[in-house]
Amino acid sequence: MLQNIRVVLVNTSHPGNIGGAARAMKNMGLSRLVLVQPRDFPSAEAVARAAGAVDILDNACIVNSLEEALGGCGLVLGTSARNRHIPWPLLDPRECAAACIEQVEQAGEVALVFGREDSGLSNDELQRCHFHVHIPSDPEFSSLNLAAAVQVLTYEVRMAWLAAQGQPTKMAKLETHAEQGSLPVTADELERFYAHMESTLVQIGFHDPENPRHLMPRLRRLYGRNNISKLEMNILRGILTETQKAARGEVYKRRDN
Numbered sequence: 278m279l280q281n282i283r284v285v286l287v288n289t290s291h292p293g294n295i296g297g298a299a300r301a302m303k304n305m306g307l308s309r310l311v312l313v314q315p316r317d318f319p320s321a322e323a324v325a326r327a328a329g330a331v332d333i334l335d336n337a338c339i340v341n342s343l344e345e346a347l348g349g350c351g352l353v354l355g356t357s358a359r360n361r362h363i364p365w366p367l368l369d370p371r372e373c374a375a376a377c378i379e380q381v382e383q384a385g386e387v388a389l390v391f392g393r394e395d396s397g398l399s400n401d402e403l404q405r406c407h408f409h410v411h412i413p414s415d416p417e418f419s420s421l422n423l424a425a426a427v428q429v430l431t432y433e434v435r436m437a438w439l440a441a442q443g444q445p446t447k448m449a450k451l452e453t454h455a456e457q458g459s460l461p462v463t464a465d466e467l468e469r470f471y472a473h474m475e476s477t478l479v480q481i482g483f484h485d486p487e488n489p490r491h492l493m494p495r496l497r498r499l500y501g502r503n504n505i506s507k508l509e510m511n512i513l514r515g516i517l518t519e520t521q522k523a524a525r526g527e528v529y530k531r532r533d534n
């Protein structure tokens with residue numbers, strides 16, 4: 278679906294912004310870049326700023342007019358940072374993304390249109406858009422870099438696409454060690470941990486087996502409901518071992534004195 282969404286940059290003056298936009302697109306899984314009369318492209322600076330998204334630049338379509346850039350699009354969304362004299366349907370980035378995904382789910386073509394760095398899109402160009410999109414930045418400093426604006430909208434598009442696909446929007450955190458460490462501990466490993474913990478608590482004087490006060494059953498319930506992984510168990514066992522060493526050290530110190 279995402280291949281049906283094109284990013285259109287109009288009269289971009291700085292080639293670094295083209296490269297930055299390409300990088301933002303590739304980060305979010307978009308690949309179609311259309312450039313309307315760019316002032317300096319191709320450019321080594323664009324390649325440098327693309328940082329690995331050179332394929333987006335190599336396949337960019339360069340056209341002479343916005344009309345040509347929008348050919349075949351059933352939905353056109355133009356970014357606008359300023360209030361205009363003519364009222365126009367206005368979306369925020371999240372609403373824009375939802376509209377994009379709704380359109381491409383019906384095999385429609387979508388264009389996200391971004392204007393010039395200094396003046397944005399003209400009124401005539403904005404009137405070619407079905408909706409205007411406004412990024413609600415701080416009014417005290419509302420001007421966004423072009424590539425940053427592309428990143429905001431393409432991020433929202435990806436989030437909407439993931440939701441539509443039923444895919445998670447976040448990845449489970451993996452420990453830097455092998456995946457084996459993320460497996461849950463076995464019942465026998467848990468029992469060895471409880472025995473280790475009980476002996477440690479007795480050693481430091483926190484637990485009295487003659488007057489247990491249901492301490493160990495409560496600790497079993499606490500740790501038993503936390504789905505402890507093997508790596509986490511290694512950490513807990515390590516803490517207990519070091520606690521026992523420290524306790525023995527205190528005993529030896531008292532004896533020496």
